[in-house]
Amino acid sequence: MKNKFSRWSTMLLLIAGIFSLATMTSCKDDKDEDTPENPIASFQYAIDQTDFLKVTFTNFSQNATSYAWNFGDGGTSTEANPVHTYASAGTYTIVLTAKNAANASADYSQTIEIKDPNSALALLAGETSKTWKLFREGSSLGVGPDAANARSWFALENTGARPCVYYHEFTFARDGSFTFDDKGSFWGETAVFSGTANNEVCFDAIPANMINKDGVDVSAWLGGTHAFTYNPATNEITLTGNGAWIGLPQLGTTGESIVPEASKTFKAVLEQKEGYDLMTVSFTYDGVYWDATYASYSNPALEPEVVSEEPPYGEDLPNATPTEMWNTFETATSFVVLDTAGVYPGNGLAANGGMAFTMGVADPAGVGVNVGQYDRKGTYQELQFQMENDIQFDNFTTVSLDVYVPSSNNYTGTLTKTIAIIIGEASQTQQWWTGHLQYDAEATVMDEWVTYTFNLNEPTSGPGTGVYTPGSRTDLDFFAISLGGGGHTDEGVFYIRNFRFQ
Structure with missing residues (x-):
């Protein structure tokens, strides 16, 4: 009897344990299902068009x-979507606290x-009108990849x-008119007048x-009167009227145009200084940020004079008439005259990444001889060579380059095979x-080496085209290689060898 009772007791305890575990699991699942998710706080705002305080x-x-x-x-307010009217202009930090049914909270400001x-x-x-001119102290206008690196290029x-x-002079009037005086x-x-006398x-x-x-x-870009609107809530100005411009004539709302446009919208940040005010206008495109700073003086004595003549820049290099000029990029010493150690430290490789x-x-073709790898990463991306001499081209009639264009690059965007x-x-x-010659081609063969050869007397583009040839100048000292097209930030990898003048 003792053994029988023990077996039944053990069985009952086991059943009770299973029931208890099931009950606990069920309660735990019910509790998880009833626990609300943590809140996420977020909001947007809009300033009233007729009452700027609302x-x-x-x-x-x-x-x-x-x-x-x-x-x-x-x-304060406890409404879901409140409307609030401020007593005066100013800068305010708004904080929204959102809570769930379990009193868990989240903030957003x-x-x-x-x-x-x-x-x-x-x-x-101004009270009736106000005239602005390019600021004459420090840099006044420029371009870079973004606002954080403005004017770095x-x-x-x-x-x-x-x-x-x-x-x-650029004059904004309270009656909504905008006047440009070209003086x-x-x-x-x-960008507009390349290849012309101007x-x-x-x-x-x-x-x-x-x-x-x-x-x-x-x-239409010459002096004239147009119209403008200004939205201080968004710091945006819109010029209306064919040819109205500020900054540079070709800068527009969404990109550059070498012909006048009917209107353009841009950002404008205004600052009050002692005796003068500053206005910085900016145009932002994909990977390109143009801005310009203008000044309006209430105290004319503070306005610097315009420097009318540029002092000589740089130096005239000694002449050289090489019989050979090449670089294979196989090693750091595989060159004659075209030394990669002389990469130009200006607006290209070294300066802007x-x-x-x-x-x-x-x-990449597996031939076994090492080559150069060209990784395109930014808007301005030439591999540049600054020579130690002004090159005389007496012994050269052509320039050539071997290029390997991988099909693995993504050419569906702005990256090209040029x-x-x-x-x-x-x-x-x-x-x-502003005065270079350029020799252009487009790759039609992928994943193998192709030699591109150009006649030095037949440039295909560049502001110097039709103005001079390498043989007619005695001061040319700069070379560059550009792959994948310019003016965009799409990346690509290319390979080059045998950059050669013959």
Whole structure:
């Protein structure tokens, strides 16, 4: 009997344990199902178009059942989507606390600036009108990859390089009119006037001179009166009227255009200084950030003079007439005259990280001789060579380059299969790209080596085309190789060898 009872007792205890475990598991599952998810706080806001002090908040929180708003001025609300009116203009930090049914909470904050549109408009356009000119201290205009690196690729200063642009006047009036006064002179931007007599010079601002590189009349950019609107809440100005511009004529809302446009919108940040105000306008595109700073002086005595003549730049290099000039990129010493150690430290490889170049990598075709690897990474991406001499081309009639274009690159975007060799002058010219020659081709064969050969007397592009040939100049000292196309940030890997003049 004792053994029988023991067996039944053990069985009952086992059944009870299983029942207890099932009950506990069931309770745990019920508890997990009833526990609400943690809240996520989020909101956006819109400033009223007619009452700049009135702000509507739209709640995008998740997993929340209650809300607590702090508007940064002492005001609060528990509404889901409140509307709050501030007492005055200013900068306020709004905090939204979202809670769920279990009282778990999450915070989200944004800082907003409430501006009196009339005060902001007065800073831009004065009581009746206000005239702005390019700032004459430090850099006034330039381009870089983004706002954090503004003017890192190119920066203009009041050094006499472009004196006419420092005389230009841009006037905003309270009646909504915008007037440009060219002061009788215009600057020949390369992007617009490349290959013409007016490229990269100040010229008379008359309609007859306003013909772009495509033969199109761009005289609408000359002095005239247009219209503007200003939204201080977004720091945006829109110029309306064919040819209205500021910064550079070709800069537009979504990109550059070498013909006048009907309107353009850009950012404008205004600052009050002692005796003068500053306005920085900016145009942002994919991987390209242009901006320009203008000044308006309430105290004219603070305005610096325009430097009208640029001092000589650089030095005239000694002449050399090589009989050989090549680089295989197999090793660091596999060259004659074309030394990669002389890579130009200006607007290309070293300055902007637009590309990386490695010598002595394995041949992608498996031939066994090492070659150069060209990694394209940024908008401006030439492999550049600054020579120690002005090269005399007496012994050369062609330039050639072996290129291996992998099919594994992504060519569906802005990356191209284009190949370009550039010849120019850089030791005495701050901006070599304003007068260079270029020899262009496009790869049609992938995944194998192809030799591209160009006649030196037949350049295909560049502002110097039709103006000179390498043999007609005695001061050319700069070479570059460009692969994958310019003006974009799409990446690609290419291979090169045997860069050779013959």
